[in-house]
Amino acid sequence: MPFERNVDQRAVYQEPGPLMDREHDNPFQSMMEQFDEAARVIDLDPGLYEYLRSPARIHITSIPVTMDDGKLKVFEGFRVIHNEVLGPSKGGIRYAPDVTLDEVKALAAWMTWKCAVVGVPFGGAKGGVTCDPRSMSPGEIERLTRRYTANLIDVFGPEKDIPAPDMNTNEQVMAWLLDTYSMHMRRTETAVVTGKPILIGGSEGRREATGRGVMTTTMAALDTLGLRPSQCTVAVQGFGNVGSIGAQLLREQGCKVVAISDVTGGYYNANGIDIEAAMRYVETHGKTLEGFDGAEPISNEELLTLDVDVLAPCAKENQITGKNAANIKAKIVAEGANGPTTPDADEVLNANGVLVIPDILCNAGGVTVSYFEWVQDRQGYFWTKERVNRRLDRMMRTAFDKVYEATQKYDVPMRIGAYVIAIEKVGGALKLRGIYA
Numbered sequence: 001m002p003f004e005r006n007v008d009q010r011a012v013y014q015e016p017g018p019l020m021d022r023e024h025d026n027p028f029q030s031m032m033e034q035f036d037e038a039a040r041v042i043d044l045d046p047g048l049y050e051y052l053r054s055p056a057r058i059h060i061t062s063i064p065v066t067m068d069d070g071k072l073k074v075f076e077g078f079r080v081i082h083n084e085v086l087g088p089s090k091g092g093i094r095y096a097p098d099v100t101l102d103e104v105k106a107l108a109a110w111m112t113w114k115c116a117v118v119g120v121p122f123g124g125a126k127g128g129v130t131c132d133p134r135s136m137s138p139g140e141i142e143r144l145t146r147r148y149t150a151n152l153i154d155v156f157g158p159e160k161d162i163p164a165p166d167m168n169t170n171e172q173v174m175a176w177l178l179d180t181y182s183m184h185m186r187r188t189e190t191a192v193v194t195g196k197p198i199l200i201g202g203s204e205g206r207r208e209a210t211g212r213g214v215m216t217t218t219m220a221a222l223d224t225l226g227l228r229p230s231q232c233t234v235a236v237q238g239f240g241n242v243g244s245i246g247a248q249l250l251r252e253q254g255c256k257v258v259a260i261s262d263v264t265g266g267y268y269n270a271n272g273i274d275i276e277a278a279m280r281y282v283e284t285h286g287k288t289l290e291g292f293d294g295a296e297p298i299s300n301e302e303l304l305t306l307d308v309d310v311l312a313p314c315a316k317e318n319q320i321t322g323k324n325a326a327n328i329k330a331k332i333v334a335e336g337a338n339g340p341t342t343p344d345a346d347e348v349l350n351a352n353g354v355l356v357i358p359d360i361l362c363n364a365g366g367v368t369v370s371y372f373e374w375v376q377d378r379q380g381y382f383w384t385k386e387r388v389n390r391r392l393d394r395m396m397r398t399a400f401d402k403v404y405e406a407t408q409k410y411d412v413p414m415r416i417g418a419y420v421i422a423i424e425k426v427g428g429a430l431k432l433r434g435i436y437a
């Protein structure tokens with residue numbers, strides 16, 4: 001059998017992090033503003049504030065790779081450990097031409113808050129290599145991955161720091177990382193990465209995990225507002241991993257999904273869209289909805305402002321902005337994507353009484369099943385998909401309730417409530433452990 005190299009496959013699980021769109025608002029800047037507001041709400045000690053903002057360790061490494069033409073090229077790689085107070089650090093590795101240390105630092109902090117909000121016992125980390133994977137061959141990417149791993153062999157480890165896929169890395173890249181680490185350790189160490197193929201220790205249910213979390217938190221929000229799923233209409237922006245599965249599961253719960261969209265535009269059907277048919281269409285039509293005839297075409301902008309109960313932005317950052325926020329009619333915004341709402345839009349949505357389930361909570365289903373993957377690898381015992389889903393639902397519902405409780409206690413929007421929970425958890429753990437000196 002030829003040795004298959006699936007480097008072109010998309011990451012089935014993208015570890016959460018704000019996408020950096022340099023032309024628009026910087027999502028990390030927005031995130032830090034929200035963090036600052038939460039810190040003010042709970043009157044955070046200035047020393048603790050300083051501590052929580054600073055990464056614990058930064059690793060920078062040069063990665064020499066022999067390219068296919070025989071020439072030697074050196075790439076720059078990073079791994080930032082933001083915080084390890086709650087457990088080993090966890091975070092994806094991205095390969096992209098514009099990866100910078102600042103970006104990786106930002107993404108590592110984001111992971112700390114995300115894990116803390118859903119109650120996953122991990123700290124935050126992130127890695128990156130400045131390279132252009134689209135212009136590299138599978139062999140070059142493999143050599144880059146193996147050398148990056150070897151250079152950081154003392155950083156990674158199931159009890160230390162656990163990478164996962166992120167932008168332009170996938171299951172195959174994780175498999176190479178696992179193999180390189182295992183060769184150095186002289187034993188197979190599956191728990192060193194998550195987001196790997198099921199055949200070598202990946203978890204059932206991981207592919208659907210983020211969309212499933214969007215569904216669970218949306219159900220919890222409907223419950224909170226006293227709305228029944230069977231009476232609710234939903235519009236979903238983005239029909240990739242998160243959006244399509246989120247839409248399918250919301251439909252399964254009885255909601256009527258009246259609009260979906262992707263990069264080719266929006267599709268509306270007042271009687272409800274057959275999501276399975278749309279998924280099949282995408283599979284057989286070049287991965288897009290273009291030409292889908294189960295609905296009327298509308299624009300993405302129209303989709304966002306439809307008169308629906310739930311709007312789930314599951315595409316990309318900066319979609320609900322100061323320009324369109326006042327026209328949003330949904331009662332609930334479920335942020336499947338990272339950073340889809342800008343801070344000025346947030347103000348408008350809050351003033352209009354829209355319940356926003358913040359990204360840091362809403363799309364944390366993926367990192368939760370990543371945690372399950374690590375647990376299963378360490379147990380050497382693998383769960384059924386039903387067990388994974390049951391436990392995921394429970395953790396997401398508990399996280400929603402805790403955030404909502406904080407929201408009520410401090411009279412703040414859910415986004416700030418989520419940061420309050422994260423700060424209280426990480427800060428509380430640090431106080432118990434004390435400062436080692």
Ligand code: NAD
Nearest residue numbers: 013014016210238239240241242262263315337338363366
């Ligand atoms: P994906 O690449 O599978 O899908 C993205 C979808 O958005 C595609 O259908 C694409 O056509 C569509 N899209 C792109 N630009 C659009 C636009 N301007 N208008 C409407 N649709 C547009 O990506 P994904 O894995 O589903 O991730 C979506 C978002 O969720 C990202 O913000 C990602 O960071 C976040 N997220 C993903 C995961 C995960 O597990 N996949 C976890 C946490 C967060």
